[in-house]
Amino acid sequence: MIRQIIYKTLPVVFILSSLLGCKTLQRPIKTENKVVPLTYGSSQDSTTVARMNWKEYFSDANLVALIDSALKRNQELNITLQEIEILRNEVRTRRGEYLPFVDVRAGAGVEKEGRYTRHGSVDENGEIMPGKRFPDPLPNYEMGVFASWEVDVWKKLRNSKKAAALRYLAGREGRNFLVTNLIGEIANSYYELMALDNQLDIIVKNIAIQTNALQIVRQQKEAAKLTQLAVNRFEAQLLNTTNLQYEIRQKIVETENELSFLTGSFPNGIPRSSIQFNDITLDSLRVGIPSQLLANRADIRQAELELSAARLDIKAARANFFPSVRIEGGVGFQAFNASYLLNPESMLFRMAGDLVAPLVNRNAIIAQYNSATARQVQAVYDYERTILNAYVDVVNQLSSVQNFAKSYEAKSREVDILMQSVVISNSLFRSARADYLEVLLTQREALESKMELVEIKRRQMNSKVNIYRALGGGWN
Template identity: 50%
Template sequence: MATGFMLVLPACGIPQVCCPQPGPVLPESFNAVTNSPSMNPAPSAETLQQVSASDEESDATTFASFIEAADTQELSDDSPTTLQPAQVNSETSPSDLPSNGDVAVGDSAGNVTATNPYEELLEFEDDGVTDFDDEVINWENSARISWWEFFDDPNLTSLINEAFTGNQELKILAQEIRKACLEVQARQGEYLPFVTAGLGAGLEKSSRFTREGAVEDQLTAAPGRGFPEPLPDFLLGANVTWEIDIWKRLRNAKNAAAYRYLATREGRTFVMTRLVAEVAENYYELLALDNRLQTIDKTIEIQQQSKEFALAKKEAGRGTELAVQRFQADISKNQSEKLIIQQDIIEVENRVNFLLGRYPQPIARQADDYINLSMHSLSLGIPSQLLRNRADIRQAERELAAAGLDVKSARARFYPTLALNAGVGYQAFNTKYIFNSPESLIYNVAGDLVAPLINKKAIRADYLSANATQLQKVYDYQRTVLNAFTEVINWMAKVDNYGKSIEIKKQQLASLESSVDNATKLFQNARAEYMEVLFAQRDLMEARLVLIETKQQQLAAVVNAYQALGGGQF
């Protein structure tokens, strides 16, 4: 299973649209250490000072300054080692950006190339691990197990592979990745020079009673020749406009777009993790329904035998019609329950087909020995591994970083903007003179320094809105981390408790099977009433159904715990 499982989305996540292209370049402020939530958790609300919108207090504390300070702080000797970033491999992960300009996000002095988002975070080694006994505590995180190794059922792995290629939500997210990819390019183009070229032609006649007309009467285009009337005008030229990003407003906007692009990719990874869990959970539910159906069929068969024996006793004058009717009533009840289970199977199969992006059809599965079905054991690892493995945490982290850069970009709008304008071309009243140089040559160079004076209220509103959005992302990051740890604890507890419950129910089932055998033998020897047989059979069937349901819940808990740990290794 080492090949054929990975969904490759070249060219910004769009299958078979264009060739894979180089990935985007991360902002220079991105650092595997300072951006890792395990090393720099988001500050609490108390650490963020109230931001003033006045022009004089433009250096007010924001989370953007917190990020900048974190990037420049010196690491201690026992700080974890940062991995060197590596170029994204388009053969194993979605390609990033089209080739018309690698997105160089950050200053030229130390650009950081975009890494594979599944490898870009540092390999963290906790010094405290050596203080514990490895035989007592398992520091390995189960999320590092690939999904095709975690689920060893070939039917299930085949369904998951098909879901990766056919699921509509993944296709929608592929377009979102493409849009975020193009947004980075759009923001990059804003701080590069704009070059335009054009052609022009026109006619002009000036009134003789104006200054222009009077001057033209006194001038000649050539010895013995006056200016044509009307006067043609032909122009060929090029213009350059460049806003000098002295306050890094445009650069920060582009960096924020790059972080949002990475967040979009992490969002897709999270959806893939959830998709694996949903397909597996529905698959195991199908196995449970198949076993419930087998249990009811077996119970109906036993009850049919008991009914025939009761009928034989009645015909021999040793029984009553009441016993036959009670056995028949239980048979009818179970036959009705069987139809309901068959309907549930149809609905669950269609849920799986919907996840796979295909029309209703049977789902291949193998339900032998369902009760003893085993899966990989789960281990929590250390908390920093959870922060590194959960795609939703990484997504919230990158959105938080983007919001901090948005604040910097909004604050820069209070400052003056410097723009350079230049043009060069040829202009003449006759096309045969247009390339006569230097007579027909024209050019201009100008610089503009523009500062906001009156419309500061709108700029201040945008600035405060960016700060509010930043705080939202802080709270969203904290909530995501809290939810992740809560999910892990809950699902791991369920896995443990359901496992213990199954062992107890197996013992109960063994006792009930023995009681049914004894009650049946006693009834056949006229030493027990038919009601004892009925009750024993009902208890046995209910115990089997409860055991199957508990096993289904245990498997669902294992799947969801694997997802909560961030498992998948996509």
């Protein structure tokens, strides 16, 4: 009677659970906006330097060697590779969840039932065979193959596995984005090191010039043509310039050590050809069109894969509202005596099926579904933000390339004029037609302008690096 009631009730529970589940699933799924501007200004050329391999984009052999070393030995990159391996194993775990679990089992035990229980009274009054009672306590030997399988009717497990696979792919894109940034960071530090070398060279040459000027002023003071004030002013400027070199030398040490750290090695000097720094020319950079960012930028592809995984999470969470079906079975041998274990009459066969439907405790399932939906909306905003950030990044760096090229040209003319002024002021000073303050001021302005010219060149080279990174180059 009870069994008949259960059989009649199960379909009702199944239908009610399905209806309640459908009633809950009314939340609209937010879609992402992929629309980007058609061009970066007036250019409509679809050719982009992002497709170039980094070994072609950076022609300096020393820089190429540094980047190659970093891609093999950088600790952060290697940590990321292990995180990707963890994601790969998560995919294997999810794949195994919707396959049957099969176990080989063997065991032995002993059981003593109470006399005044149903099983105890049966054992007491029953016989295994005529004239032979059940052993007390009752041994039990068992061996066989047993399986259990959750039938993935609503694709909950398969969607979870697909979501894990997408996150694994997103992890690989995250590694590619890290490679892009690592290459950019090494290139920027390398050019900064070259700029510092050139600034140090400028300071050393100015120290020599100012030392010679100080000797001339002292001679003129001894000849009573100048006062001690002039000597003090020249000497103070020399000391100021001398002090600048120590700051530059410290920056060189720190930059070298930073490059060593990025390449995963202890500091041991960084090979470079700094003497050619100011002669480096920038070829015209092809940036392509904004829509290419969706394919070239690894962070955009990563955000897109994360968004797809979040949508599958919603489907998996939705499946929790519906009944789950689980099948268990086994075949083997069981006996109270080991000598009877392989007897055909000791064979056992077990098959069972469970239908479990959420009916009362639905708050936790609803909360999981709402959380999955919120994470999907969050992933949409993150995807749109990543696209917007990429476009703004390219526009900023493209403007930087153009403006620093013009700035370098203007500053170069300023340096030429000031260097001519230094020669003129020294000549006038020797012939007593210019005050020593004019000489000091001209020398200071010339030094500052040459230092600024090197700094502008460094920023110009950074623009070359950053536009390549912003367009998504470096990882391929």
